[in-house]
Amino acid sequence: MTDLPITNEMGFYEIRMESIGGFGANLAGKILGEAGILGMGFNGSNFSSYGSEKKGSPVKSFIRFCDANTTVRVNSPVTEPHMLVIFLETILDTPGLLSGTGNDTIVIINSASSPSEARDKMKLQCGTIVTVDAMKIAVEEKTRVNTALLGTVAAASGFIDPESIKDYIRKNLGKKYSFLIEPNLKTFERGLKEYQSQFFEDDGKYPAQPFKRDGQKLGYMNQPMGGVILTPGTTIHKDLTASRSGYIPVLLKDKCTSCGECDIVCPDYCFDWSRGIDKKGREGQILNKINYEHCKGCLRCIEICKFNSLISRVEYETDNKVLEVGYSTSELV
């Protein structure tokens, strides 16, 4: 039987996946767990962190492997991973994302960057960085990033048998989604090959990010009684950019009549209005811009707009200026 390359004092090789709902981290964790435990004969466990998982909200998946005869007792999340898999760059600002990483950690990130660029984006102290452009692979293969990342996980781990993962990709997609098996296997194969890896020593460039359990700002001395929230509307400060999956609506201001229908259909209160003088010189409500920090890219507004003044665009192909000011003109697009 294959040996684990490295284990912690309890005998585990530990993997943490960091993602948001909709990218398939939960399923990737399950496939990886099954491949290692049922396919390769390790013992171990797998679970995901649960808040209220909506599409677009943070998800973590944990996988532990140990020798077949070791008893699995640990129930707590993986705090010092041997392998950290980051499903998308847009979540890099999540507090604690890199916590518990060190010299022995392999950090796999879905990114078009080189490992050294990725290191600067992450501000990672040290360890092995593996980049794979899983989004590009997934778009080209019409799949999701999870199977591409699983390919890179197998390659970078040095001990996970790719054939075993392929087996469990097949089993999980099963009869119900059999049409997805071939594209996902291809996605996996590409993840297995199309990656870059580089080891970084602690050169003093970035500080260590040890795992911290506590230090909550709100506790029993200052939580308002009864769990009441005394400050209205505080989610307005949240940035939901990470919830988008590639597309954004663009407002063509010169075409817009400020008819107000986009405001009806938007689930996320993204349209910014104020009173002003419209193109016909009449006073009324004017649509100023889209607040992109709240836009999840659902594109409901594109469907309703009668004047083609809201159009769908691939986000990374869109001029950054549009995202900054919140609108465009026909010429810009």
Add this chain to the structure above:
Amino acid sequence: MSSTSTKIDRPAQTTDFLSGNEMASLAASHVNYHVMGYYPITPSTEVAEYLNEMGANGKHNVNMVPGDGEHGAAGICYGASTAGGRVFNATSANGFLFSIEQLPVQSGTRYPMVLNLVCRSVSGPLDIRGDHSDLISSLDLGWIVLTAKDPQAVYDMVILANKIGEAEDVRLPVIVADDGFFTSHQKRRVRIFEDRQVVEDFLGPFKPMNVSIDPNNPITIGPYMNDPDQINNKKQLSLAMSAAESVIPKVFEEYEKISGRKYSVIETYKMDDAECAIFIVNSAADTVMDVVDRLRANGKKVGCIYPTVIRPFPAGLIRSACKKVKSLLVADRADSYGGNGGRLSTEIKAALKDDPQNKTMVISRIYGLGGKDFFAEDAEELFKLTFQAVSDGKVEIPYDYIGTSPGDPNHKFVKGTESLSKEIQSPGILTVYKDEDKGCVEVKGVKARALTAMPDRITAGHGACPGCGIFPSISTFLKGIEGFVVMLWHTGCGMVVTTGYPNTSFAVTYIHNLFQNGAATLSGVVEMYKERQRRGEIPGDQEITFVMVTGDGGLDIGLGPALGTAFRNHNLIILEYDNHGYMNTGHQLSFTTPIGHATSTSNVGSVGRGKTFNHKDSAQLFASCHIPYVFTGSETHYKDLIRKAAKAQYFVRNEGLVFGKLFSDCPLNWRHADHNGHEVIRAGVDCNFFPIYEVEKGFTTLNYNPDDKGNKIPVHDWLKLMGKTKHLTKPENKDILDAFQTEVDRRFAKIKAMSEHPDL
């Protein structure tokens, strides 16, 4: 639990990698219960989902009956158990507490069944993660309570529970409790019987007693029984518990013979010479055992005790296990507030008191509430307390919490939105008046553009899925409501994504109550408001519009209180956003889910063909309450909806209760693209599935007839747009499609007739 090493011929088992919930449902399928009555609640929901999926593919014959709530589910289970078969249920937290009134009925009349309690923190505030605050409420119900610390134990206990509860001198219902998320959602390597017949053979056929469906032997179940008889009924129950004490170890022993897995009522880990020990229930025991090994390596004489049975409470076995223990820490994952110790700590103290020789010092610590993770470091900290007690010769602090945080004294609360004045919320765009000639209320000035001036009562930054239909539905309605608003939201996606502590999306005052009871709660708010106005405590001329928001789920479980609110005709608005399922828990069927639709509890498979019964018509239910105003609406017909909101405000001001039903989409679970909610909803309206109408003072008006505009389509053309209904467009399901079309046409014709004939 430990595995026996000797090779004996045992039934074949396979190795798998499964979670606690998967194991519970597998065990249930192997037991092949006759009936499961259930109601979804996180984290136990998956048990019914997996079981339903297996059933849809012909893997068992469990007849699964969805309750209208946990109380209803418990009633279904009770009735089913009197009718002479094996019965199963799974629930958690407030769902368990909601059903609790039924549970002593089950035990007091002595009908065995099995309830998988997937332990979760009891609200409020609402918390979905795992602790034992529901479990401690199970201790006084007359049910046997087994605990399962890992997925393997869940499988085994769900099987064993039947044999224990059904034993002739026991005949009691049994709870199998495992830890929400820690066990229910954690996959471990497990062993399961290859052939379910092994389980059926182990249990033997169910032996019915006191059967409610044997006309040849008429019996009375549940008489009116006061003193002096009731106390004797309870004595019998107590004797049954005592009988269970001797039955349980025998059943464990028999099971070991077929499974190779040995369970003991009290499991002890390295207790032989332990001077310090921790008593702890379920998953955290695993963590403690790891730490025992670690401390033993450093020469510490420590051990761990965890039970697999807490009712009947194994006092004698605990006494024996603690004979040489100098200091015992009892860690409770629930507090018995004001009891000066966790519930199990006080029970253990009482147990030890019965041994006059016992000198064990007992320390009570509360840990892991609300699902806070229990790390090895926590267990080490707890052992330190036991060492301290031994060196001090006394327990300095007998009862306390571990794992709490005081918070940062310098923390400043971030301001969100400005508070909305009455003037800002009253842009005066709409005119509402009573047309005395027509005898109805009319609204003028509905313009989308002008109404963008209405401030958002719900603000940006909520965590709903992209393309969520809830917020457009509710916010479009709110565009028609002027002035101050106070909202109450039922449990559901809408509340969960807006109020994740310490943030809120609500710019106005908001209350959450569990969805059994929101309408009653808001009734209380309104009546106190009026009473305080009458007493001059608050200005009499200040006006607030009270709006309750519920999903269709909240109008299943909370229908009773909502109807009560309607009968009392309070001045408030009930808004139902109907997206045909319990989306917050992962798309289980609701009573408004149309026939044939696939959900996670009405799966499509080799046998399953989606939901088996027709959708509930909540608008007509409320119309039958004869409240002043009932309407249906949709964001696709937003002018109509805003007009109805303004009318609703008129009626709530002047007459009483308003009920509105909103047709709202869920791209995730309906399985359509995030952007095309409007296309799907519009098709649902144009096929006459969702008639847009209002009932004003008893008179029905159909506001939109697709036929008049040439927009009428068959239901097929709506159903083809969603992944959850694609199967209905296939030839093999034509009978369901036709039946659904007939039902839709019949209901629409009725509304149309009512609209045309004022007497209807």
